[in-house]
Amino acid sequence: MTLQHDIKEKRNNRGILLISCPDRPGIVSKVSTTLFNHDCNIIDSNQHSTDPEAGHFFLRIEFECSDLEHKKSSIEKSFQLLSEIFDMKYSFNYGNESQSLAIFVSKENHCLLELLLEWQRGDLLGDIKLVIGNHEDLKEYVENVNIPFYYLPITRETKEEVEKKQLELLKEYEIDTIVLARYMQILSPSFIEHYPCQIINIHHSFLPAFVGANPYKRAYERGVKLIGATAHYVTDDLDEGPIIEQDIERVKHHHELSDLKKIGSQVERKVLLKAVKWHNSHRIIPFGNKTIVFD
Amino acid sequence: MTLQHDIKEKRNNRGILLISCPDRPGIVSKVSTTLFNHDCNIIDSNQHSTDPEAGHFFLRIEFECSDLEHKKSSIEKSFQLLSEIFDMKYSFNYGNESQSLAIFVSKENHCLLELLLEWQRGDLLGDIKLVIGNHEDLKEYVENVNIPFYYLPITRETKEEVEKKQLELLKEYEIDTIVLARYMQILSPSFIEHYPCQIINIHHSFLPAFVGANPYKRAYERGVKLIGATAHYVTDDLDEGPIIEQDIERVKHHHELSDLKKIGSQVERKVLLKAVKWHNSHRIIPFGNKTIVFD
Amino acid sequence: MTLQHDIKEKRNNRGILLISCPDRPGIVSKVSTTLFNHDCNIIDSNQHSTDPEAGHFFLRIEFECSDLEHKKSSIEKSFQLLSEIFDMKYSFNYGNESQSLAIFVSKENHCLLELLLEWQRGDLLGDIKLVIGNHEDLKEYVENVNIPFYYLPITRETKEEVEKKQLELLKEYEIDTIVLARYMQILSPSFIEHYPCQIINIHHSFLPAFVGANPYKRAYERGVKLIGATAHYVTDDLDEGPIIEQDIERVKHHHELSDLKKIGSQVERKVLLKAVKWHNSHRIIPFGNKTIVFD
Amino acid sequence: MTLQHDIKEKRNNRGILLISCPDRPGIVSKVSTTLFNHDCNIIDSNQHSTDPEAGHFFLRIEFECSDLEHKKSSIEKSFQLLSEIFDMKYSFNYGNESQSLAIFVSKENHCLLELLLEWQRGDLLGDIKLVIGNHEDLKEYVENVNIPFYYLPITRETKEEVEKKQLELLKEYEIDTIVLARYMQILSPSFIEHYPCQIINIHHSFLPAFVGANPYKRAYERGVKLIGATAHYVTDDLDEGPIIEQDIERVKHHHELSDLKKIGSQVERKVLLKAVKWHNSHRIIPFGNKTIVFD
The missing domain is CATH 3.30.70.260 (ACT domain)
Known part of the structure; x- marks a missing residue:
């Protein structure tokens, strides 16, 4: 580039x-x-x-x-x-040292594609060194732009071993920051402690929250007017780490459940991108369970 | 007007x-x-x-x-x-019959003042016939613009009796719609059933939600980047009725807890106004626990 | 797909x-x-x-x-x-006939990449049949996802001939709609009349407008706080056709001229995408110099 | 207060x-x-x-x-x-010295009412000492909250004299900052030079701009999807002074010309309020024809 x-x-x-x-x-x-x-x-x-x-x-x-x-x-x-x-x-x-990024993915492509898009434009303010997937679905997108893709499937039995392999790859590629681009596995505390405030996750959420299973369905049933997304640093406390950025998109009554998911994916990729750029330009100082963002 | x-x-x-x-x-x-x-x-x-x-x-x-x-x-x-x-x-x-509105208030003035502002401009698409407060703090604002203010304090013991009095006033003034403008009392189911989908409430909320006491404090401690507000019709299920409108305002790290509350009040008055206007122009059809909004 | x-x-x-x-x-x-x-x-x-x-x-x-x-x-x-x-x-x-799209590009890639991203996700609600560029820069992006790319350079002398060639390709591929994804050539009236309200263009703009050369520089010099983008149907009157969609992004004093252009590209790709999706789902009726958008 | x-x-x-x-x-x-x-x-x-x-x-x-x-x-x-x-x-x-504000008005009330609302809540971060109107329409709103209102009508002949009277009042009340809350008179250069970057004005604008007469009508005819507002410091160059803040509201095809004006007034009062608060909390440094806003 x-x-x-x-x-x-x-x-x-x-x-x-x-x-x-x-x-x-x-x-x-x-x-x-x-x-x-x-x-x-x-x-x-x-x-x-x-x-x-x-x-x-x-x-x-x-x-x-x-x-x-x-x-x-x-x-x-x-x-x-x-x-x-x-x-x-x-x-x-x-300024002459850009962040080295690893992206972790599962099957959903929207966050990965957004990061690749900005990276191709030279605007990610960081270099994507490798992508690791626990599914193989997104391999082609990654290899098309000449980034190595590692397929490391995970079962309950192999999880510990796979995380070890992941850590080796991260070390080999001298990774600074891991972006979980809709990676649907929970990282173990022992993995996380290698990268304190260096792992960024994204998830959607609603106003008010719909705690528990099937949040999209329940939000749909109550006719929410907004879908939000939150990017945060990963801590042991699932989805409860320091918030980096949040935003929302509007929803209307004619949107079906499948539309809500698509709108959710739009706001997820937008928010994740902003968080990754701020992180890469050293605009974030985490402190306790919050972040100071000098944007 | x-x-x-x-x-x-x-x-x-x-x-x-x-x-x-x-x-x-x-x-x-x-x-x-x-x-x-x-x-x-x-x-x-x-x-x-x-x-x-x-x-x-x-x-x-x-x-x-x-x-x-x-x-x-x-x-x-x-x-x-x-x-x-x-x-x-x-x-x-x-078109020649405008909604007759009653506003219920406690001590906080921001939602009341917003409604009075638009009403004075002739833009509320409804007439404010009376204001009922369980505190006397906001009386002057209301009487200044020549709307009757009824001070009806409530205790646990008098609640039933006061609601009866409120219902009499609502009947006397031929009220169509009640707006709870930060009214800090819970209406009884027997009161609510007189005005199905005719009582509009407003409350703030966060992404993700902070369930329980002191939500502002806990949102502050986690460094949320957004404050949201939700306007909804009141049902027996507190704050769980059909959502009419939602919106958010951005928050920064330099905002103190008191700033968050002020920003929250800005978004509350904005969202409540929109909900009341849509209601008054018959743009909302409630259905089950959601609303169809033809805006 | x-x-x-x-x-x-x-x-x-x-x-x-x-x-x-x-x-x-x-x-x-x-x-x-x-x-x-x-x-x-x-x-x-x-x-x-x-x-x-x-x-x-x-x-x-x-x-x-x-x-x-x-x-x-x-x-x-x-x-x-x-x-x-x-x-x-x-x-x-x-519903079983999706819009056939041609994308016209020059050198800038952000709008093309956004359209390809959504197309790859099956969310564009239309099929990209071919891309035509008057420069060759973006060829690789297009061929990587197996869409034909036609390089048709244009000079003042060849313009008429090239437009003829373009029209032949559009006919050959049975194109319904042309998206100008930062295509830096002005289409001739005779070209446009083949595709009335079927050519979508995108451009940035400011509040207030900075008419004339170097709008970004002059907007920067006056410290604008917003950058906007407008998607519209192409008519003979350059950039003055019926508006489909508009949106803005915020700008801060620390943003340099180059940052403004990047922010401009973010809002351009977002607005263009929305316009193309609405067009593809038949939500737009043009009328005179405006559009009715049933979103 | x-x-x-x-x-x-x-x-x-x-x-x-x-x-x-x-x-x-x-x-x-x-x-x-x-x-x-x-x-x-x-x-x-x-x-x-x-x-x-x-x-x-x-x-x-x-x-x-x-x-x-x-x-x-x-x-x-x-x-x-x-x-x-x-x-x-x-x-x-x-911190113990708050800005002393004068508000200038004509007939439109929305910006005045917004400023009074926030002032009544103690959130304006400044004290409104007096309001000067070249029409008497808004007198009652002002006197209702016990702020002095001066009615100083202006004709071409009396303009110089009235400005002298205005300056005397501003001096008498020790005014720091003048807010033009839809004041439909052009201040003379000799007036302005007494208050360099201490006069804040608000006006609406569109994307793209509709230069000349009847901008709302022409924006309506082209079906704009956004109405914007710009708050700026007043300089000799009408509406061309350093921009403080800008924002937009969305418009739909079913909005009539009169609706556009109402939506315009909503965004004007919101943007003006933000500008006045930033000014009052000393967050703005003007420089040449732009502002640095440390918000």
């Missing part, structure tokens, strides 16, 4: 710094002065504190620095020191 | 017919032929069937008929006959 | 009738009685009149009729008679 | 600093260090640069500082010095 290449070229001297720490006076001052001392010019910064007293502090800084490649290590060393003083979690992300 | 008056003038020869019955072939043919035979010209019609076989049929027809005032009774007589053949529920609504 | 096949199966007995004529009393009555006499059961109908006196009448009826295949010709014959009485334009569309 | 009072109490130690200057390295560092040296704790900050090289820098900082009342002057003195070094425009805004 030459577009991807162009973006990288342009962003060679760009860095993004994410910080999360207990709030106290002087953090912005120290952080910005440290960057200034390394000739970094701040392009865009966003900061948020949950509560001025005893709260938590979040910062995203996008900066530019000529010859960043060679200054990286000294900048990072300075922040190592700072982080100890302020009890900071921080990460540096460089 | 002179605007109300103008609209009535203009609509003197307009009628709206709503029909709901088991589906079978020939209904549209018979209905439209009957209207034609009475010199009614169909302006706008919408029809929907849930299922061609053994389903249910819904029809809304807006028609024009010169000298409608005098032809009314013979038109209605014809439909009396038709309704027996097709096992129809039907209603005729005339 | 087996999905396409399933939908056809299910819709074998479905028909959609579109009518447009000068308004006068009795049309619905005559039309519905005629359908009833041919054992057609009306599933869904929408009617609209621009003005009860001297206005225009529009009707969309979706009906079901067992053994429709054999009754078609007699139904159509009856409407031939009716159309003469009422000066009607009408069309019958059958 | 006691709510206004509560908010003020709570915000006694809150300050908002807005900065705009040519970009160069070190600004954030200097600004945040200066605040830190005065014991100010940054709660929320947003920064944006138009272009890292030779671009412009914008910063909004919300901070907390105990005993702010007494430290104000020394903080401001420090920024006086800083501003000279960096060629800064800056302003300090304190």
